[in-house]
Amino acid sequence: MTAMGCIEIVCGSMFSGKTEELLRRVKRAKYARLQVVVFKPKVDDRYDEVKVVTHEGVSTEAVPIASSGEMLSLVGPNVAVVGVDEVQFFDDGVVEVCEELANRGVRVICAGLDQEYRGMPFGPMPRLLAVAEYATKLPAVCVRCGAEASRSQRLDAMEGQLFVGGAAAYEARCRRCLVARAVEP
Numbered sequence: 001m002t003a004m005g006c007i008e009i010v011c012g013s014m015f016s017g018k019t020e021e022l023l024r025r026v027k028r029a030k031y032a033r034l035q036v037v038v039f040k041p042k043v044d045d046r047y048d049e050v051k052v053v054t055h056e057g058v059s060t061e062a063v064p065i066a067s068s069g070e071m072l073s074l075v076g077p078n079v080a081v082v083g084v085d086e087v088q089f090f091d092d093g094v095v096e097v098c099e100e101l102a103n104r105g106v107r108v109i110c111a112g113l114d115q116e117y118r119g120m121p122f123g124p125m126p127r128l129l130a131v132a133e134y135a136t137k138l139p140a141v142c143v144r145c146g147a148e149a150s151r152s153q154r155l156d157a158m159e160g161q162l163f164v165g166g167a168a169a170y171e172a173r174c175r176r177c178l179v180a181r182a183v184e185p
Contacts, residue, residue, distance in 0.1 A: 003080065005102035009087075009129055011114035012138035014152040014170040019054045021138065022083055022111035026060060029081040029107070038062040038083035039071055041090060052085040068094035075101060087112035088123040095127045117154035117170070119178060140172030147174040 010021045022038075029036050040052050042064040053059040062083075063074055068090045075082055082101055087094060087110040098108045114129070114137065116122040129135055139148035149172035156169060173179075 003105040005105045006107055006134065007098050007102050007128065007132040008107070008109045008134040008136070009125075009132045010109065010111040010136045010138065011125060011129070013113065013115065013140045013150055013172050015055065015172045016138040016140035016149070017054075018111040018113075018138060019052060019085055020056070020058065021136065022085055022109055023052065023054065023058055023060055025109050026081065026083045034080040035076075035078045036081040036083065037075055037079050038085065039074075040064050040085045042066045043089055044086050052083070067091055068097045071097050072100065075106065079106060081107045081109065084108065084110040085112070087128065088114075088116075088125050090124060092124050092127070094124050095131065098128065099131060113152060115151060117152055119151055119180065142174040142177050143171045144173060144177035147176070149174045149177075151175060151178040153178055 008025070010018050012018055026036055026038060038052055038060055040062040051059040052062040062085065065071060065074070071082070084090070084094070084098070089112070098110065101108050110128060112125060113122045114125045137150075139150055142149040151173045153171045153173040154169065155171060
């Protein structure tokens with residue numbers, strides 16, 4: 001009998017601890033002597049090209065990939081846990097890849113932003129949340145008022161969803177303190 005797979009989502013705004021929680025879960029799986037593979041989007045090279053790194057500098061080895069389709073060929077038959085950081089940056093095919101891995105008996109843990117800088121759903125995240133067995137939404141702290149923050153305020157005028165940045169480019173904000181930008185049709 002094969003193990004029961006599942007999809008777990010860890011989401012929230014910037015600075016809510018998503019990657020920290022992903023790495024905590026991966027660390028526990030490694031302690032259990034399970035074979036683990038962690039993926040990250042190639043586009044996210046903020047802190048390291050081949051590691052997933054939290055804003056505080058905690059890290060683990062990762063495989064940088066350009067598309068979700070690359071994952072399937074890189075997950076061997078003995079892999080029990082797959083971690084995916086910054087899942088919002090992957091193509092829509094990541095949903096089917098996660099489903100296929102879970103159907104194989106793999107525990108798939110995805111971390112990423114559920115909303116982009118305008119407060120709209122981000123990339124494949126809504127579909128992933130719909131098919132996941134478990135979802136954890138982490139709040140950050142609003143830098144303006146100290147309330148729980150669920151939004152990511154982009155600090156520069158750059159347009160487009162795909163903009164990888166850290167503390168210099170984004171702040172965590174609550175609904176009240178978010179400075180809304182016009183939503184493109």
